[in-house]
Amino acid sequence: MRTLVLVAALLAAGCTHVAPYERGYLARPAMALEESQGMAHAMEKIYPSKEAASGGAAVGGGGCGCN
Amino acid sequence: MAATEKPDGALGALMRAALALPILALAPRAGAAVVGEVGASVLGYKERGLMKATEPILFGHAVIDDVWEVEASAVGDILTGASPQLVTNVNGQPMQVLTGASVYERRHAGDAKVGRRFGELTLSASAAVSNEHDYHSKAGGLEARRDFNDKNTTLTLGYGRANDHVGSSIDPNLDAPRTTDQYLAGVTQVLSPVALVQSSLAYANGRGWYNDPYKFTLTFYPDQPLPSLLPDLRPDHRRSWAWLTRYRRHFAAQRGTLQADYRYFQDDWGVRAHTLEVAWDQQLDERWSLRPALRYYTQSAADFYSPVIPRPAPRFQSSDQRLAAFGGLSPSLRATLRLDSVIVEGAVGYVHDASSLRLGGSGTSAFETLRAVYGILSVTYPF
Amino acid sequence: MRAIAFMALFAAGGAWALDAGAPLPALAAPSLDNPARQVSLASMRGDVVYVDFWASWCGPCRQSMPLLDGFQKRFGARGLRVIGVNKDVSAADAQRFLRSVPVGFTLVQDAGDALARAFDVKAMPSGYLADRHGVVRYVHRGFNAQSEAALEREITALLEEKP
Numbered sequence: 087m088r089t090l091v092l093v094a095a096l097l098a099a100g101c102t103h104v105a106p107y108e109r110g111y112l113a114r115p116a117m118a119l120e121e122s123q124g125m126a127h128a129m130e131k132i133y134p135s136k137e138a139a140s141g142g143a144a145v146g147g148g149g150c151g152c153n
Numbered sequence: 154m155a156a157t158e159k160p161d162g163a164l165g166a167l168m169r170a171a172l173a174l175p176i177l178a179l180a181p182r183a184g185a186a187v188v189g190e191v192g193a194s195v196l197g198y199k200e201r202g203l204m205k206a207t208e209p210i211l212f213g214h215a216v217i218d219d220v221w222e223v224e225a226s227a228v229g230d231i232l233t234g235a236s237p238q239l240v241t242n243v244n245g246q247p248m249q250v251l252t253g254a255s256v257y258e259r260r261h262a263g264d265a266k267v268g269r270r271f272g273e274l275t276l277s278a279s280a281a282v283s284n285e286h287d288y289h290s291k292a293g294g295l296e297a298r299r300d301f302n303d304k305n306t307t308l309t310l311g312y313g314r315a316n317d318h319v320g321s322s323i324d325p326n327l328d329a330p331r332t333t334d335q336y337l338a339g340v341t342q343v344l345s346p347v348a349l350v351q352s353s354l355a356y357a358n359g360r361g362w363y364n365d366p367y368k369f370t371l372t373f374y375p376d377q378p379l380p381s382l383l384p385d386l387r388p389d390h391r392r393s394w395a396w397l398t399r400y401r402r403h404f405a406a407q408r409g410t411l412q413a414d415y416r417y418f419q420d421d422w423g424v425r426a427h428t429l430e431v432a433w434d435q436q437l438d439e440r441w442s443l444r445p446a447l448r449y450y451t452q453s454a455a456d457f458y459s460p461v462i463p464r465p466a467p468r469f470q471s472s473d474q475r476l477a478a479f480g481g482l483s484p485s486l487r488a489t490l491r492l493d494s495v496i497v498e499g500a501v502g503y504v505h506d507a508s509s510l511r512l513g514g515s516g517t518s519a520f521e522t523l524r525a526v527y528g529i530l531s532v533t534y535p536f
Numbered sequence: 537m538r539a540i541a542f543m544a545l546f547a548a549g550g551a552w553a554l555d556a557g558a559p560l561p562a563l564a565a566p567s568l569d570n571p572a573r574q575v576s577l578a579s580m581r582g583d584v585v586y587v588d589f590w591a592s593w594c595g596p597c598r599q600s601m602p603l604l605d606g607f608q609k610r611f612g613a614r615g616l617r618v619i620g621v622n623k624d625v626s627a628a629d630a631q632r633f634l635r636s637v638p639v640g641f642t643l644v645q646d647a648g649d650a651l652a653r654a655f656d657v658k659a660m661p662s663g664y665l666a667d668r669h670g671v672v673r674y675v676h677r678g679f680n681a682q683s684e685a686a687l688e689r690e691i692t693a694l695l696e697e698k699p
Contacts, residue, residue, distance in 0.1 A: 102345040106303055106660050107623040107652040111347045111403045113593035115489075116410035116434035116442070119341065119351050119399050123212040124194035124531030125487070125498060127226055131208060132198060132527055133483075136506060138452055138476055139418035139426035141335070141355045141395040188595045219596055219680040303658065405625070439632070493636050 189215025189223075192496075192533030201524040203251075207231045215536075222268040222277070230260035230285075240460050240472035240519070241371035243380075247460035247472070247519040260285040273300040279313075287320040287366075294335075304343070309353070311337035321366035331361025347403040355395045363387040370472040372462040381462045385471050388457075393420035408436040412446075423456035424476065427512065444487040451512040454478040460519035477517035480510030498531040554656045556673055560585060560666040561654040565644035568622055568630060575619065575644050581670050583617045584694045586687075588663045589652060591623040592633035596679040597661050603684055604663075605639040607691060614695045615668070621646050623660070663687070667694045 104112070111117065120126060134140045191213035198206040212226035239250040261284050268277030275298045283290040294313030301308070313335040321327040339353030368385040397416040404410070411433055418426040432446035455476040457469035485502030506523040508516025554561075562578035577585065588604055590597040601620070608618045618641035624630040627645065634643075646652055655664055659677040665687070666672045674690045676683050 101305065101342060103303070104305055104343045104346050105649075105652065105657065106662075107589060107591070107649070107657045108346045109660070110591060110593055110623065110625045110629070111405065112343065112349060113591075114403060114410065115491075116412070116436075116444075117349065117401045117403055119349075119401065122496075122498065122531065122533065123190075123214060123224075123226065124192050124210065124533060125500065125529060127210045127212060127228060128194055128196035128208065128500075128527075128529045128531070131196060131206070131230070132502070132504065132525075133448075133450070136475060136504070136523060137426065137450060137481070138420075138422075138424045138455065139395065139416070139428060139450075141357060141393070141418070188598055216595065219678055439628070493632075 187215050187217050187536070189213065190496075190533050190535040192531060194498075194529060194531030196527060196529050198527040199525060204525075205233050220270050222270070222275070223266070225263070225265040227263040228261070230258070230262075232256060232258040232260070238367050239369050239371055240474075241380075242373055242461050243371065247372075249474070249521050258285055260288075268296070268298075274298070281315075287322050288317070289320075290315060290317045292316070296337075306343070307341040309337070309339040309341070311335075311339075313337075317361070319362050319364075319366065324366060327366055329362030329364075331359060331363065333357055333359035347405065348401065350398065350400045352396070352398040355397070357391070357393045357395075359392070360390040363389065363391060365471070365473055368471065368473045370460070370462050370470065374464070381466060383462050383466060383470055385473060386457075386469050387471055388422065388469055391420055391422060393418065393424075410434040418452075422476070423454070424452055426450065426452035440491050442489045442491075444489070446485045446487070448483040448485070449480070450483070450506075451480040451510070452478065453511075454517055458517070460517065472519075474517070474520050477508070477520045478511050479506055479508045479516045479520045480512060481506035481523075482510055494534065496533040496535065498529070498533075500527075500529040502527050553658065554654075554664065554672065555675055558672050560587070560664070560670045560672055561651070562670070563651055563654055565621065565646055565651055568620075568627065568643035568645050571645065575642055577619070578670075580617050580619075582668055583615045584611075584668060584691060585666045585670075586616065586618045586663055586691070587621060587651075587655065587666070588618065588661060589621045589623055589646075589655070589657050590661045592629040593624070594660045597633075598637060600661050600663075600679040600683070601637050601639050603687075605641060607688070608639075608641040611691060611695060616691060616695065618642070619644060621651050623652065665690055665694065667697060 115122070121129060194210045194212070196206070196208040196210070198204070208228060208230050210226060210228050214222070214224040216222050233256065240247055241250055242248070262282060264279065264281035266277055266279035268275050277296040277298070279294040279296070281292045292313060292315035294311060296309065296311040298307060298309045300306070315333045315335070317331040319327065319329045319331065335355060335357045337353060337355045339351060341349065341351040343349045364387050365385040370383050371380050373380040395416060395418045397414065400413045402411045412431070414428070414430045416428040418424070418428070428448070428450050430446060430448040432444055434442055434444040436442045455471065457467065458471055458473070458476040460472045462470060481504060483502055483504045485500060487498060487500035490497045504523065504525040504527070508518055508520035510516070560577060564574045564576040567573045567575055577587070586604065586607070588600065590601060604618050604620070608616060620639065620641060620643045622630045622643060622645050655662070661679050663676040664672050665674040673694060676687065
C-alpha cells in the first residue's frame with residue numbers, strides 16, 4: 087500500500103493537480119479513454135479477428151470524477 | 154454446415170439482464186438515483202471477395218445511487234461468405250485457396266459487469282460467454298480500481314480467466330479445451346484540466362488447444378511426386394504481453410480533442426506487433442461532432458508460420474496468415490449527433506492489410522492483401 | 537522518501553477542509569442569467585442557506601438539482617435559500633443542462649474558482665448547509681438516496697432553531 091501511495095505521489099508531483107470542480111473538460115465524451123459502448127463492441131470484432139495481437143485495455147480514471 | 158444457435162441458459166440470462174436495464178429507469182421514482190444509458194448498435198463488415206458479417210448489439214450501463222455500477226451487453230454475429238482453408242503452392246507460389254463452401258455462422262455472446270464503490274476503491278466482477286456451433290467460451294474477471302489524490306491518479310488491477318472449447322464442423326469428435334489466465338495493471342493520470350494519460354500492462358498465460366481446425370497447408374516440392382499436407386499445428390501454450398498507452402488532450406480554442414493510442418504486443422510464439430491509432434474529435438456545433446482517425450498496425454510472423462511446409466516437417470507449422478508478417482492501415486470517420494434524449498453515432502472505416510505495409514517493408518510475400526470496409530450505426534438513450 | 541510522498545499528497549490535497557463549525561464564506565458571485573448582478577452570501581444572514589456546487593458534466597447532479605428545487609419551493613417561505621454555484625467552463629453548457637433539469641432557485645457562476653477554493657470543494661456535487669447565524673453545520677460531498685433523507689432532516693432542524 088505504501089508503494090502504491092508513493093507511486094501515486096510521484097506521478098502527481100509531475101503534473102498539475104486538477105481539483106474536483108475543474109474537471110469540465112475531462113468529463114467530455116471525446117476525452118474518455120474507452121469508446122462508447124456501442125462503438126467499442128463493434129470495433130472489438132474488426133481488428134483482432136485479422137491480427138495476432140490482442141489485449142491490453144484497462145478501465146477506470148479520467149472523466150468527471152463525480153461521486 | 155449451417156447451424157442455427159439457440160442461446161443457452163447462461164447466455165439467455167445475460168440477454169435478459171441486458172434487456173432488463175430499461176427497467177432501472179423506473180427506479181428514480183422508487184427513491185434510488187439511477188444514471189445510465191441503454192442502446193443498440195449494428196456493425197456491417199465486408200471483405201473484398203470473402204467474408205460478410207453483420208452484428209447487432211444491445212448494451213446498457215447504469216450507476217445506481219452513486220455506489221453500484223452495472224454494465225451489460227449482448228451480441229449476435231452473422232457471418233456469411235467463403236472462408237479460406239487451404240494454403241497451397243500448387244501454382245508455384247503459395248496462395249490461399251477458397252474451398253468454395255459457403256459459410257453461414259451465427260454467434261451469440263453476452264457479458265455483464267457489476268461493481269461497488271467503497272470510498273475511493275471500486276471492486277468489480279464480470280462474466281462473459283460466447284457460443285457458436287464449433288466454439289464455446291466462458292470467462293470471468295475481477296477488478297480493483299483505486300483513486301488517489303482527488304481522482305488525479307487511478308490505479309487498476311485486474312485478473313481474468315477464460316475457458317474455451319474448440320470444436321470443428323469437419324471433425325465432430327473435436328472438443329478441445331483451452332484455459333487462459335490474464336493479469337492487468339494500469340495507471341491513469343490526469344496531467345492538466347485538459348489532458349490525461351493511461352498506461353496499462355496485460356499478461357496472458359494460456360494453455361490448451363490453439364490449432365485452427367479449418368486451416369491446412371498443401372505443399373508441392375519439385376523433387377517429390379506427392380505433396381505434403383499438414384493441418385494447423387501450434388504449441389499448446391501461449392504467453393503474451395500487451396502494453397497499451399492512451400493519451401487524450403483537449404484544445405478548447407479549437408473545440409477539438411486529440412486522441413492517441415499505442416500498443417506494443419509480444420508473445421512466446423515470436424509475434425511482435427505495434428498498433429498506433431491517432432484521431433481528432435472535432436466539435437462542429439452544440440450537437441454534431443466529427444472524428445477522423447487513422448490506425449496503423451504492423452506485426453512480425455510467428456516462429457512457426459510458414460506458407461509452405463518446411464523439410465523435414467516441423468513440430469509446429471501454420472500457414473494462417475493472421476500469424477504472418479504484415480502491416481495494415483485503417484482510416485475511419487465517425488459522426489456523432491448528441492440530442493437531449495438520444496445520441497446517434499455513425500462510423501465508416503476501411504481496412505487495408507498487406508505485406509508491403511509492414512514496418513521495414515519485409516512482410517511475408519505470400520500474404521494476401523486484405524481489403525475490407527465496415528460501417529457502424531449506434532443509438533443510445535441516456536437516462 | 538516517505539516524507540516527500542506525504543508532503544506531495546498533503547500539498548496536492550489541500551491543507552484544510554471547510555467542515556461543520558466553520559463560518560460560511562462571505563463572498564459574492566455573478567448571477568448565471570445576468571452576470572452584471574452580484575449575489576452576496578453575506579446578505580443572507582438570518583436565512584438557512586444551502587450552497588450547492590454543480591455542473592452539467594456531473595452525473596449525480598441530475599438527481600440532486602430537482603431535489604433542491606423541491607426543497608426551495610417547500611421551505612422557501614420558512615427561510616431556506618438554495619444557491620447553486622455552477623462550475624461549467626461555459627454558460628452555454630449550464631443552460632443546456634437547465635433545459636432538461638429546470639430549477640427555480642438562485643444560480644451563480646464561479647468562473648475564477650473563488651467560491652470553489654473558499655469552500656474547498658472536494659467532490660462534485662458538494663453542498664454546504666449553514667444556519668441562520670452564517671455557520672456551516674452540515675457538508676454533503678457527492679449525492680445519493682441517503683443524502684436526500686439526511687438533507688431534509690437537517691434543513692427542517694435548522695429552520696426550527698431559534699435565531
